[in-house]
Amino acid sequence: MTTQDGMIRHDWSVGEIAALYELPLLELVGRANAVHRQFHDPNHVQKASLLSIKTGGCPENCAYCPQSAHHREVDLTRDMLMDPQTVIAMAATAKAAGAERFCMGAAWRQVRDGKEFDAVIDMVEGVRRLDMEACVTLGMLKPHQAERLAQAGLTAYNHNLDTSPEFYSRIITTRTYQDRLETLSTVRAAGIELCCGGIIGMGESVRDRAAMLHVLAGFAPHPESVPINALVPVEGTPLARRPRIDPLELVRMVATARIVMPHATVRLSAGRSSLNREAQILCLMAGANSIFYGDTLLTTPNAGIGEDAELLAAIGPLQPQHTSASAA
Ligand code: SF4
Secondary structure (H helix, E strand, O other), X not given: OOOOOOOOOOOOOHHHHHHHHOOOXXXXXHHHHHHHHHHOOOOOOEEEEEEEEEOOOEOXXXXXXXXXXXXXXXXOOOOOOOOHHHHHHHHHHHHHOOOOEEEEEEOOOEOOXXXXXXXXXXXXXXXXXXXXXXXXXOOEOOHHHHHHHHHOOOOEEEOOOEOOOOOHHHOOOOOXXXXXXXXXXXXXXXXXXXXXXXXXXXXXXHHHHHXXXXXXXXXXXXXXXXEEEEOOXXXXXXXXXXXXXXXXXXXXXXXXXXXXXXXXXXXXXXXXXXXXXHHHXXXXXXXXXXXXXXXXXXOEEOOOHHXXXXXXXXXXXXXXXXXXXXXX
């Protein structure tokens, strides 16, 4: 950790962030861990549960996403919006399994007023009644809709930037970066926390990764929640043939996000299923402090609940049966 680390700054340059990302790995992780310990309990990993409340048929053309209606080769069943009571019951089950936060995603371009939005409001209220944090991702939204979500008690709104402003048009052309920034400012204006991050492994450069973190760290205040995803290439999407990224790239991204946004909850999100236990623990050392819990993440496979329980047990105190071999 340098004397500068741990300062809350909104004036990072892309070059400074890229230089952090490119540090020798152990120095980067060490500095990120020092910042992490300064701002967070290093032993607490928040478990969040993510449910797709309306799957598929999305009019946007995000190149990584199997839910886009543009990617006709994808084998995915489209579903209608789920019933609020079913969703709330699933949240209760997630809570019983240890989840503190319940995130609900609908594959919409934008929120429309009417019966479906009313149902989402019921879901948010129901999740909050369970004393869980509630987060939704519904696409673009207008100020009065953000106000309704705030009144329903919504904790956070997820709307990812996905990548850098420069690389963005290679991934999505149906909505602009500026559209995304406007939605984020609408959310903030309503007093709702921001959950905003991106994806690595889509063919972007290190500078693109740094540029995305630069946009996020430029928000004042910083987003409270920053999901860091590794691309899960899905058959039938334009990115289906992208190679999986080296897990250490994810470690670098997490560590860099931790240093430039010390307060944020950095969420190890999609792509975790291809990391072994030790790589996941390295991400937690590097400053990730939340994992998504459950067998699927919207529509892509995630680490199973049993594996997660083992992971969390492995980072807990040493169990007595493991100590006998050490005496000599
Ligand atoms: S990422 Fe979201 S907005 Fe983009 S196609 Fe998928 S569901 Fe639609």
